[in-house]
Amino acid sequence: MSQQAVKVGLIGLGTVGQGVIRVLQKNAEEIARRVGRPVQVTHASARDLGRPRDTDLAGITLVADALSLAREADIDVLVEVVGGQTVAKDAILAALARGKPVVTANKALLAENGNGIFAAAAEAGVPVAFEASVAGGIPIxxxxxxxxxxxxxxxxxxxxxxxxxxxxxxxxxxxxxxxxxxxxxxxxxxxxxxxxxxxxxxxxxxxxxxxxxxxxxxxxxxxxxxxxxxxxxxxxxxxxxxxxxxxxxxxxxxxxxxxxxxxxxxxxxxxxxxxxxxxxxxxxxxxxxxxxxxxxxxxxxGAGGDATASAVVADLVDVARGLGAEAHRHVPALAFQPAAVQALNLLPISAIESCYYLRLRVADEPGVLKGLTGILAEHDISIEAILQKEPRGDDDATVALITDRVAEQRFDAALAAIQALPFVREGAARIRVEHFKD
Structure with a gap:
């Protein structure tokens, strides 16, 4: 086993950043066996370097400027767990421009800027790994x-x-x-x-x-x-x-x-x-x-320092295994080869079909249920279940129902007609219903 360690630059020494260091220290032997050599944080940045921390930072070069770490530090991999978008984005792009692989837990940054980041990574020929960005320790x-x-x-x-x-x-x-x-x-x-x-x-x-x-x-x-x-x-x-x-x-x-x-x-x-x-x-x-x-x-x-750190380190192991090799290029960032990633037709919420839960506060008088079910029938909406709760201390009752599947646009039209009925009070609640069959 080679003893030359994989040198990691870590941006962010908050809960997750400290968790990454602890996992690397605690499981150092197992990780080295998986990678073929040790993996160590050699450089780290934080906004407040003087803040007390519970993690052993001995042997780590600490800097306040994340961008200088990404641009200049002698590292093999950059790990970004600082959050936010401005500093994180600039540091990631700087590391990619140097040909350094990146591991990030930053779901907001990827969701809003990921297409550009992945394009920069593809141009540099290095991976961006992001397991920790979704569902914490679950390897989804x-x-x-x-x-x-x-x-x-x-x-x-x-x-x-x-x-x-x-x-x-x-x-x-x-x-x-x-x-x-x-x-x-x-x-x-x-x-x-x-x-x-x-x-x-x-x-x-x-x-x-x-x-x-x-x-x-x-x-x-x-x-x-x-x-x-x-x-x-x-x-x-x-x-x-x-x-x-x-x-x-x-x-x-x-x-x-x-x-x-x-x-x-x-x-x-x-x-x-x-x-x-x-x-x-x-x-x-x-x-x-x-x-x-x-x-x-x-x-x-799905959250927490140790669970998220577990996912970050898993990405680190994958990236470290591919350093100096072409292995990582066989797993594209978005699962499909970059040239095969295709824009698909994105449906507006009004076009989707769902079942619906509807709760209404209505006057306690004859004909209420007939009026409600009549409007739903006019819009060709079937009812799966209905519940009426008697009034308590006032003159109003509560009616709740669940419909069969219907296009949202059609349900909204029926709801507008229902809310216009004279016996329906303000404050209707509408929640979608889903059934996940095996």
Whole structure:
């Protein structure tokens, strides 16, 4: 075994960056056996070099300027775990310009700038590895890109944001309001002080755009993802869904058909006997449907320093194995050969078909159900289940129903007619319903 170590430059010494160093130190012997030589962080950058850290940084050259590290340091591989887009993008492009491979966990950067970054990497003839950008420690990128390479991927769906999954789990198990569950998530460090990217679905949309690209062989298309967060999901919706035999989860869904590709992130009712309905807390899970293998599922820790560091180091091992060889060129960044990555027709959310959950507050008077079902019938929408809850302390009742599959545009037209009825109050809730059959 050669003793010349693979020299790693690390940008970011936060939770994930320190986790990468610890994993490399703790598992040094195993990693060296896998690669054929040691892998060591020799240079690292951080915004605040004086900040106390729990990780042993002995032997690591520390610098404050990430860009100078990428441009000048004597390294073999650059690892970027600083987050954000400006510094990270400049450092990655600088490393690629030097012919240095890159490992990144930055899903926002890849979702919004990945097409340009991958083009720069292809021109330089070096890889950009990004397993840690989606679902933390779950090796979902490698699974789709390599393990399922013999399949045509028809669809994927998953819980890919642990913050939202924790909040919805607390609302389900403890009956908490959204605000209370969010406050708990923030106290435990599962949610940021400003949780907007998580609870509005943007983080999940970043990740979905990456998964869809490697599944379908198309350019990254983040702007095309229809995105709806969980802020409007109420404890009442959670309770009614349970009564009807469903759980509510924030899902990222990508499907391919003859009509085109649908990309969407939104709260979703899932039958409570299906796998995704049983994934609680901050855990993640992804289902992939291949035309040869059928449905396969992945489950595990989707966030956290150690889980994400595990995925970063796995990429490091892959990259280190290919240094000085052509091996890495056999695994293209987006799974398909660059010249074969093709723009596909992207369907607007109005064109997709789904079942729907609808909750309405209505006057407690005769003829309500007849009026509602009459409008749905006029729009050729069938009802799968219906529930009426009697009024409590006021003159209004609650009606909830689940429809059969219908085009969103048609459902929206029916909903507009329903909301115009004189006995329907404001504040209707509409949530899509999905069934994932084996």
């Amino acid at each position: 990128i490698k699974a789709i890109r390599e393990g399922l390479a013999g399949n045509r991927i028809d669809s994927l769906a998953g819980i890919i944001n642990g913050t939202c999954n924790y909040i919805l789990s607390q609302m389900t198990v403890k009956g908490q309001s959204f605000a209370d569950a969010l406050a708990d998530a923030q106290k435990l460090g599962y949610a940021e002080a400003d949780p907007t990217f998580d609870v509005e679905g943007v983080d999940a949309a970043h990740k979905l755009s990456i998964l869809a690209s490697i599944a379908f062989g198309m350019p990254l298309s983040f702007p095309a993802v229809a995105c709806e967060g969980i802020t409007k999901v109420t404890a009442q919706d959670i309770q009614i869904a349970q009564t009807l035999g469903y759980r509510i989860k924030l899902l990222g869904i990508a499907k391919r058909s003859a009509a085109g590709v649908e990309l969407r992130v939104h709260p979703t009712l899932i039958p409570d006997d299906q796998l995704l309905a049983k994934v609680d807390g901050v855990l993640n899970s992804v289902l992939v449907q291949g035309n040869a293998v059928g449905q396969v599922g992945f489950y595990g820790r």
